[in-house]
Amino acid sequence: MEANKIYPDPLQVREELIQRYPSKVAKKRAKSIIVNDPEIIPEVQANVRTVPGIITQRGCSYAGCKGVVLGPTRDIVNIVHGPIGCSFYAWLTRRNQTRTESLMDANYIPYCFSTDMQEENVVFGGEKKLKIAIQEAYDLFHPKSIAIFSTCPVGLIGDDVHAASKEMREKFGDCNVFGFSCEGYRGVSQSAGHHIANNGVFKHMVGRNNTPSVGKFKLNLLGEYNIGGDAFEIERIFDKVGITLVSSFSGNSTVSQIENAHTADLNVILCHRSINYMGDMMETKYGIPWMKVNFVGADSTVKSLRKIAEYFGDEELKAKVEELIAEEMPRVKAIIEEILPRTTGKTAMLFVGGSRAHHYQDLFSELGMTTVAAGYEFAHRDDYEGRDVLPKIKVDADSKNIEELKVLPDPELYNPRKTEAELEALKEKGLEINGYSGMMKQMTKKSLVVDDLSHYESEKLIEIYKPDIFCAGIKEKYVVQKMGIPLKQLHSYDYGGPYTGFEGAVNFYKDIDRMVNNPVWKLIKAPWQKAGATNGKSKGLEASYVTQ
Amino acid sequence: MLLRHTSKEVKEREGLTINPAKTCQPIGAMYAALGIHGCLPHSHGSQGCCSYHRSTLTRHYKEPVMAATSSFTEGASVFGGQANLLAAIDTIFAVYEPDIIAVHSTCLSETIGDDLQQITRKARDDGKIPEGKHVIFASTPSFIGSHVTGYANMLTGIAEQFAVSTSAKKNQINIIAGWMEPSDMREIKLLSKKLGIKIVLFPDTSDVLDAPQSGKHVFYPKGGTTVSELQSTGDSLFSIALGAISAEPAAIALEKKCKVGFETLDIPIGLTATDRFIMKMSEVANVSVPDEITEERGRLVDVMADMEQYLYGKRVALFGDPDQLLPLTEFLLDLNMKPVHIVSGTPGQRFEKQMRQLLDERSPETNFRNGLQADMFLLHQWMKNDPVDLLIGNTYGKYMARDEDVPFIRFGFPILDRIGHSYFPNVGYSGSLRLVEKILSAIMDRQDRDALEEKFELVM
Numbered sequence A: 001m002e003a004n005k006i007y008p009d010p011l012q013v014r015e016e017l018i019q020r021y022p023s024k025v026a027k028k029r030a031k032s033i034i035v036n037d038p039e040i041i042p043e044v045q046a047n048v049r050t051v052p053g054i055i056t057q058r059g060c061s062y063a064g065c066k067g068v069v070l071g072p073t074r075d076i077v078n079i080v081h082g083p084i085g086c087s088f089y090a091w092l093t094r095r096n097q098t099r100t101e102s103l104m105d106a107n108y109i110p111y112c113f114s115t116d117m118q119e120e121n122v123v124f125g126g127e128k129k130l131k132i133a134i135q136e137a138y139d140l141f142h143p144k145s146i147a148i149f150s151t152c153p154v155g156l157i158g159d160d161v162h163a164a165s166k167e168m169r170e171k172f173g174d175c176n177v178f179g180f181s182c183e184g185y186r187g188v189s190q191s192a193g194h195h196i197a198n199n200g201v202f203k204h205m206v207g208r209n210n211t212p213s214v215g216k217f218k219l220n221l222l223g224e225y226n227i228g229g230d231a232f233e234i235e236r237i238f239d240k241v242g243i244t245l246v247s248s249f250s251g252n253s254t255v256s257q258i259e260n261a262h263t264a265d266l267n268v269i270l271c272h273r274s275i276n277y278m279g280d281m282m283e284t285k286y287g288i289p290w291m292k293v294n295f296v297g298a299d300s301t302v303k304s305l306r307k308i309a310e311y312f313g314d315e316e317l318k319a320k321v322e323e324l325i326a327e328e329m330p331r332v333k334a335i336i337e338e339i340l341p342r343t344t345g346k347t348a349m350l351f352v353g354g355s356r357a358h359h360y361q362d363l364f365s366e367l368g369m370t371t372v373a374a375g376y377e378f379a380h381r382d383d384y385e386g387r388d389v390l391p392k393i394k395v396d397a398d399s400k401n402i403e404e405l406k407v408l409p410d411p412e413l414y415n416p417r418k419t420e421a422e423l424e425a426l427k428e429k430g431l432e433i434n435g436y437s438g439m440m441k442q443m444t445k446k447s448l449v450v451d452d453l454s455h456y457e458s459e460k461l462i463e464i465y466k467p468d469i470f471c472a473g474i475k476e477k478y479v480v481q482k483m484g485i486p487l488k489q490l491h492s493y494d495y496g497g498p499y500t501g502f503e504g505a506v507n508f509y510k511d512i513d514r515m516v517n518n519p520v521w522k523l524i525k526a527p528w529q530k531a532g533a534t535n536g537k538s539k540g541l542e543a544s545y546v547t548q
Numbered sequence B: 001m002l003l004r005h006t007s008k009e010v011k012e013r014e015g016l017t018i019n020p021a022k023t024c025q026p027i028g029a030m031y032a033a034l035g036i037h038g039c040l041p042h043s044h045g046s047q048g049c050c051s052y053h054r055s056t057l058t059r060h061y062k063e064p065v066m067a068a069t070s071s072f073t074e075g076a077s078v079f080g081g082q083a084n085l086l087a088a089i090d091t092i093f094a095v096y097e098p099d100i101i102a103v104h105s106t107c108l109s110e111t112i113g114d115d116l117q118q119i120t121r122k123a124r125d126d127g128k129i130p131e132g133k134h135v136i137f138a139s140t141p142s143f144i145g146s147h148v149t150g151y152a153n154m155l156t157g158i159a160e161q162f163a164v165s166t167s168a169k170k171n172q173i174n175i176i177a178g179w180m181e182p183s184d185m186r187e188i189k190l191l192s193k194k195l196g197i198k199i200v201l202f203p204d205t206s207d208v209l210d211a212p213q214s215g216k217h218v219f220y221p222k223g224g225t226t227v228s229e230l231q232s233t234g235d236s237l238f239s240i241a242l243g244a245i246s247a248e249p250a251a252i253a254l255e256k257k258c259k260v261g262f263e264t265l266d267i268p269i270g271l272t273a274t275d276r277f278i279m280k281m282s283e284v285a286n287v288s289v290p291d292e293i294t295e296e297r298g299r300l301v302d303v304m305a306d307m308e309q310y311l312y313g314k315r316v317a318l319f320g321d322p323d324q325l326l327p328l329t330e331f332l333l334d335l336n337m338k339p340v341h342i343v344s345g346t347p348g349q350r351f352e353k354q355m356r357q358l359l360d361e362r363s364p365e366t367n368f369r370n371g372l373q374a375d376m377f378l379l380h381q382w383m384k385n386d387p388v389d390l391l392i393g394n395t396y397g398k399y400m401a402r403d404e405d406v407p408f409i410r411f412g413f414p415i416l417d418r419i420g421h422s423y424f425p426n427v428g429y430s431g432s433l434r435l436v437e438k439i440l441s442a443i444m445d446r447q448d449r450d451a452l453e454e455k456f457e458l459v460m
């Protein structure tokens, strides 16, 4: 990469990042800070505990389960069982947009439900209060589904949310009540919660409605959460080419869509980290293959659409896809060409999530910008190194306690959508069927890959590389901006978006152009603070105006 | 309709809280600790809480909010978090070099029964706390009270663990700030200066959570009450606690430990609460009130008199925290407005009593509830039954305001979608003037919007 010429040896950078740590911490962190080589792909330590005391970006399993995966489905009443805070903080803060067809349709996303556990519930158990809360939710709203989320104290005091859910489900008869043991201490980050959510959704929702879905090209969109309207843009595109979206996991989704998901013929996966379990389980149980795609970036969207058309192997679909590309791309091209001179050669760093730090590199390369360093907040080695590494990943104590569902082919519904030979042929053509090759393969040699970046490391990286833009989340936003570097939030998009598809690419180009070229960054120093300024101590003319 | 499932019919609930008008203790503790200079708040529990608290404070202030966590995993949750906290203390002093680590607990560490006093003592005995540095703590279980309780608990911890009384009294007054914004704290300091009174204000988040853009991230910004100021509070003449719920417990602790007498006042929001504050200040410091302050007051009263027709009888719904709601309600009554519905998720009989007393005297028909199930869902239902002209509360109120088409003023915590609260005060006469301006603008903008063409006024 170009960056080599100006930046210090990345191995030295690593030394600098860890030198301040106590020696045990330094040793541990060193394994998560890797100099990339896309040819051989070195091992990255990932999905391990954060060292206590380190200021980390990470959150908890509950956040991954309730906040990420279940939050975007609009017609479930999500009751958080625990003290008030956990539910409060996850209330509307993830920007999952949703669009109901009419005012009559259920939408509980603007609501926050909690059992608001009190001391006596912690001491004597909270199951009774939980059941009262479920009953009250049922009486007030009559929802199709009620989901219960356990927060930290719940597991410790031994409340059985599953038993309580079952009891209420059987009592109601017309409301599917189910629980998640997603206590925040499980696993090492949000990631554990994704897995727990996948298990629960698979067990309690998928497969409940066998009505065949209609359409010629039927797929599910997995790992897309409709932040800033991303799903709306993908839906628009699918609509135009005649692809039927059976369900989405879980942006802009409803319970009945998810219950019907197993009638689709393909699962496309956007965020591999949060939803790959679902892809695997649906493949095993129903014979639906999954394919990794990416709708972040105009070129990536084009590629992904072509892959989907290739999967269905239908000439008419292929033609429609080409038609759409021909229709959409000229506008995108015109805009990027106008912007490119202002962004080309600039550098970016991305430290966020479990897939976006990879996907958004596509958009930056479309902008002519180099990603000099990147890493995930809660990913696993396969998200960095590719799924080939899966058999080599050692399961440690923190991951062991997260249930692996034993899934078998459904005696009636298992129906392989493609034969082994067909799948092999598609893979030959470059389709990532049941596979993902990870972030590092795409990054340049000698770029830096850092897992679970700490606050300290981020400041060091910025000092050393002085990137033109830094991508992370809300906790990092104003820290980095105080350093005079714009920060693009890739969880909340800074309340902008969508960034998927063609419309999204254009939005992103414009936003990044605006951010890296904003005049405000040059206004930080007051005139009297600038080199050569006199700050009132001057002689000469001005002095004669001073009256005292 | 965003809140389309909120029905008019109010049914009593016992188990379910919907749209809470409160959050949990540790975020208050974190906020209070940020008002101490060189202090790094530390959340003793799993990562999620810390991440959520930092995110919420960051969204509210649009500023860096630094805090560390013990990063519990399942092992720590079962066997206790001592090892995690000790390791964290090592790492923090090595990497982030604070003067103080302010540890607060979370539901998790409280449930497993971690004893912060014992662990921090062990840290000291093991030599993990460098010379001249401090580790303080507060127990902040969220299954008791609310974020306000957590703020009070951390402040109490600060007072208990820092204040010392030497034999030499200092000619200064402690002002223990209840939960208020950096702008409010700045205003309190300014008023004290105008009165010519030397104060120690704690905590003090001004110059911390309103830090200037300088091209550098200053990890420990210049603001915050310093350790030596905190130590000196034990020698002060007197303490004024601003807020019965969020500030008084620290004043009590200080009295117990260092025999510094105190009085509790309302946070000076509005005319009468500010009057009481100024009177008390002048009394305990034995100074006369300067004309400058009297004139400030006069300007506020002038506006209240001149614009009274727009305020009279306007029906208001409000939700938030006890120490703000009480003086705010009083102010609305002084403005001749009508508080119709009041809700606070923070439990407590003291607040309930005080508010009842105020309402009984001046507005007995007001709906008021605090504590469990006193949530925004209930408030919204009340609004549907008994509509209002104005809603005052934190950002979450905008969903109700939009659905009911009611003018809305953001006030309280958190405010996630506007700026201003950290820069412009709501306390003192000038803060109250700003509040009146906001109220008038909201009401008069609505009048303009809704006026028939022939009734559209140029001069108002």
Ligand code: SF4
Pocket (backbone or CB within 6 Å): A082, A083, A084, A085, A086, A087, A151, A152, A153, B024, B025, B026, B048, B049, B052, B105, B106, B107, B108, B142
């Ligand atoms: S577990 Fe307790 S401390 Fe943590 S966010 Fe939830 S309520 Fe707050």
Ligand code: SF4
Pocket (backbone or CB within 6 Å): A060, A061, A062, A063, A086, A150, A151, A152, A153, A182, A183, A184, A185, B046, B047, B048, B049, B050, B052, B106, B107, B108
């Ligand atoms: S770590 Fe536990 S207590 Fe904290 S937010 Fe997550 S679930 Fe709640």
